[in-house]
Amino acid sequence: IESDNSVQLEHIxxxxxxxxxxxxIDELNLEQAVYIVKLLDSEKTSEALMELDEDQRDRVLNALSPKEIADELEEMDTDDAADILNELPDNIAQEVISELIDEQHAEDIVDLLRYEENSAGGLMAKELVKVNENWxxxxxVSEMRAQAENVTRVHSIYVVDNNDKLKGRLSLKDLLTSPASTPIKDVCKPKVDYVTVKTSGEEVSRIMRKYDLEAIPVVDELDRLVGRVTIDDIVDFITEEAEKDYQLASGISQDVEANDSIWDLTKARLPWLVLGLVGGIGAAAIMGGFEHLIKEYAVLFLFTPLIAAMAGNVGVQSSAIIVQGIANDDLKGSIGNRLLKEILLAMLNGVILAILLFAYTFFAEGEFLTSLAISISLFAVIxxxxxxxxxxxxxxxKRGIDPALATGPFITTSNDIFxxxxxxxxAKAIIGI
Amino acid sequence: IESDNSVQLEHIxxxxxxxxxxxxIDELNLEQAVYIVKLLDSEKTSEALMELDEDQRDRVLNALSPKEIADELEEMDTDDAADILNELPDNIAQEVISELIDEQHAEDIVDLLRYEENSAGGLMAKELVKVNENWxxxxxVSEMRAQAENVTRVHSIYVVDNNDKLKGRLSLKDLLTSPASTPIKDVCKPKVDYVTVKTSGEEVSRIMRKYDLEAIPVVDELDRLVGRVTIDDIVDFITEEAEKDYQLASGISQDVEANDSIWDLTKARLPWLVLGLVGGIGAAAIMGGFEHLIKEYAVLFLFTPLIAAMAGNVGVQSSAIIVQGIANDDLKGSIGNRLLKEILLAMLNGVILAILLFAYTFFAEGEFLTSLAISISLFAVIxxxxxxxxxxxxxxxKRGIDPALATGPFITTSNDIFxxxxxxxxAKAIIGI
Structure with missing residues (x-):
């Protein structure tokens, strides 16, 4: 297919x-990919570019001139265009911006670059349909028709006052069933959910999920309507956040996938393994401090992997529940109450597990005191x-750091040592050495 | 607020x-919650019920009579009503169904009960707007108006033939700008994405994300249009799946949260801890088999927690990447290629980590052969x-079992023993004992 007939290929x-x-395009090599991007008109390729795998997109964009990238951006929604610019090196991004022909579009895009990626400002698009309450x-209706041309899907019509302040929402149905001369003020629904440009992405997605919204308006510090976030962007956001948390819990730095190169995967995995190695060496050093016991109480040393594993498992379980509770914003009660609950929970689990372990060690080894020491230690460790x-x-x-960092290897390693x-x-205290 | 003025409360x-x-309602005790549900009219409470925490909802439903539940269901979308019925005990569900007054609604709900929860059939609602291609x-337009009354949000108008087979999609814009006598056949867009009732939830969400859809029609085995899945249900589905995977990876059986009772949390956590305990006992038994070495080569035993931790960490990392690749359906190449890639990756990581460990043990302990044995073992274990x-x-x-089960404690425990x-x-072979 690739080698000859470009007209036919274009048709397909x-x-x-x-x-x-x-x-x-994801499946092709770079040369072929660039060839196709140049072959098709930018209306199609601009949308396709947004769906590409990130690595492939970076490569393709590198192979295009600033003018060619600008052509693609002209066809994109402002939020997508801003995302692309964020991925480019600063000097290239600057050149691309100066190549944009549509002044308003360029202004909107540059506007969006100001906001943090993980905020409503960074997630929103400028494309929306708004009307003045005094119309x-x-x-x-005629003004809306013009605006709707730039908007792929009209979810809601937003009503603003003369200062662009958000006043309410309008349903298409109310608009069509009202007499032609009614002022918008009288048709508009004054109650509308909104977020500010600074609202975090997590909060936006929580509000949209809670009220089953498909779009939410975004206002700036002066309550002026500046954009809207749509549900498809939130779906992508939720998916990415979930993958990031999952990878952190598994000891993988974010943003790799199974098909990445061995080098990329190593960069994502090795640091956590080195952390584990250091933890293991720390554990060995601690055990070394008790090495004089090894001849008489060898059995104590046999159970160190068990103790370490249980400490790690319990730590991961309790941190995972807290991380999810924080993410869903449904943790009730103070830190003190949380810790008290975890103590009760750990005591219940600990007693059961300690009894099981005691039963095994006592029957297998037959030494009452050692078995007791091992089981009571397990209880305390849990x-x-x-x-x-x-x-x-x-x-x-509380310190504003992503709690997901605390899951996975971090908690297992520190709990191993502890x-x-x-x-x-x-054990030393009980056996009385 | 609670004690006296019911009229005022109702107003608020x-x-x-x-x-x-x-x-x-989530914050109230059962008695108060039931009081409020009975106080408000079912239009409001039916929607609120769907948003409740699952445990609280179960308790509230238990306190209502079948007739009262049926009243709530009358106001719900068919998919939500079916979900509620699925949660009820069979005999109560049967009674509730017989109390439903709206025959068509009841039929639609019962229809939905047939499908598996995690399929397009289980996710879809019956509410949609469809028109015949021969109209x-x-x-x-007049027919649509009647149908739209039952549908909260009209995403798309679907076109069917006389046998109810899905033929295409209609945009509101095309409908409004076409001459009144045009047959629908000529206005309808024949290309429409759809799924069948058997399509898995994962697949539906992948398709909707890929094409940025807000609703997708669902057809049965005979290509007849039977429902549609909307994006808000998919958002809930994605969130739940992500939480489930995250919890499995952390050694928690699904469906608990931080605010659940200690007993519920124990039920979710203890089984995995028992698994870890058995694994640790297994590890101790293996080490016991080498106990005669403990006097001469005590240092070998000091590093067992390190070896176990590294085996666990590497196992969790590689399984997490595979589980995510499977979830996103973007694993390329055969199982053989995957394993080969992992070997290369593990060799690269393993060499680096083994060199680091050798450097430490050689300088700390000064025994060349023991240090070599420990490092080479680490390399092999990785x-x-x-x-x-x-x-x-x-x-x-490949066997149709959720791969997420293989992450977390399962993989750490088996890798500890291995x-x-x-x-x-x-170590034995190298030291030559």
Missing amino acids: LEELHFADVAEI TVTGC IVAGLVGTFVPLALH GILIYFLI | LEELHFADVAEI TVTGC IVAGLVGTFVPLALH GILIYFLI
Whole structure:
């Protein structure tokens, strides 16, 4: 297909949905991909570009001139265009902006670049349909028609006053069933959910999910309507956040996938493994401090992997529940109450597990005191691990750090060390060495 | 507020959005919650019920009579009503169904009960706007108006033939700008994305995300249009799936949250901890088999927690990447290629980590052969752990089992045992005992 007939190829691809074109481009090598992007008109390719795998998109964009990139951006929604510019090196982005022909479009895009990526400002698009509360229904309809040309999907019509302040919302139905000379003020629904440009992405997605919204207007510090966030962007946002949390919990720095190069995967995985290695060396050093016991109480050393594993598991469990509670904003009660609840929970789990372990060690080894020491240590380790797992994400969140960082290898590693230290201290006290 | 003035309370609550009413009900005790549900009219409470925390909803429903539940269901969309019925015990559900007054509504709900929860059939609602391809534009508009009454948001108008087979889609704009006598056949867009009732929820959400759809029609085995899935249901679906995967990876059985009772949390957490306990006992038993070495080579035993931790970390990392790749359906290449790539990756990581460990142990302990044995074992353990982490989720997925089960405690526990066994075997061979 690739080698010869460009006219025929163009025909085939023009028929396809842009998301399918994007899938095809993802599979091609760079030269072929750039060839196709240049071949098709920018209306199709601009949408396809947005659907591409990020790495492939970077490569394709690098191969295009600033003028060619600007042509693509002209066809994009402002929010997508701003995302692309954010990915480009600063000097190239500057050149691309100066190549934009549509002044208003360029202004809107530059406007969006000001906002943080993870805020309503960074997620919103400038494209929306708004009408002035002082217009009449007739004036409104013709003005709307012009505005709607730039907007792919009209979710809501927003009503503003002379200062562009958001006043309410208008339903198409009310508009069509009202007499032509009615002022918009009298038709408009004054109650409308909105967010400000600074609202975090998590909060926007929570509000939209709670009220089942498909779009939400965004206002600036002066309550002026500046954009809207649509549900498809929120779906992407939710998916990305979930993947990021999942990867952090699994000890992978964000933004890699199975098909990335071995080098990229190593960069994402190795740092966490080095952390684990350092933790393991720390554990070995602690055990080394008790090495004089090894001849008489060898059995204590046999259970160190068990203690470390249980400390890690409990820590991951309790931190995961806290991280999800924070993400869903449904944690009730104070930190003190949380910790108290976790202590009770850990005590319940700890007692059951300690009894099981005691039963095994006592029957297998037959030494009452050693078995007792091992089981009681396990009980203590589980409580401490649960507390650490609960406290660390809460503390990180209070300091404005992503609590998901505290899950996975971080909590397992620190709990390994803690766990083994507590284990030997308690065992020593009980056996009375 | 609660104790006295029911009229005033009703006024306040009627003004609120149903999602806010739901939040209030979530905070109340059962008696108060039921009181409010009975106080407000079912139009408001039916929507609020859907937004309630699941446990609270179960309790409230238990306190209502079948007739009262039926009243709520009358006001609900068919998909929500079916979800509620699925949560009720069979005999109560049966009674509720027989109390439904609107025959068509009841039929639609019962229809939906047939489908699996995690399929397009289980996610879809019956509410949609459909027109016959043989109608004219005029006939169509009046018919649509009647249908639209039952549909909260009209995303698309679907076109069917005389046998109810899906033929295409109609845009409101085309409908309004076409001459009144045009047959629908000539206005309708024949290309429309659709799914069948059997399509999995994951697949539906992938398609809707790919094409940025806000609703997708669902057809049955005979291509007849039977429902549609809307984006708000998909947002809930994605969120739930992500939470489930996250919890499985953290060793928590699904569907608990931080505010659940200690007993519920124990039920979700204890089984995985018992698994970890059994794994730890297994590891201790293996080490016990090498106990005769403990006097001469005590240092070997000091590093067992490190080996176990690294095996666990590598296993979790590689399984997480595979689980995400499967979820996004973007794994390329065969299982063989995957495993080969993981071997190369693990070798790269393994060499770096083994060199670091050798440097530490050699300088700390000064014994060349022991240090070499420990580092080479680490290298081998990392490769095996990576292979297990890659292979197990792929194998589970091939057998139709949720690969997320293979992450978290399952993979850490099995890798602990494997890792320690490999470690001692290799160490033994190198030291030549």
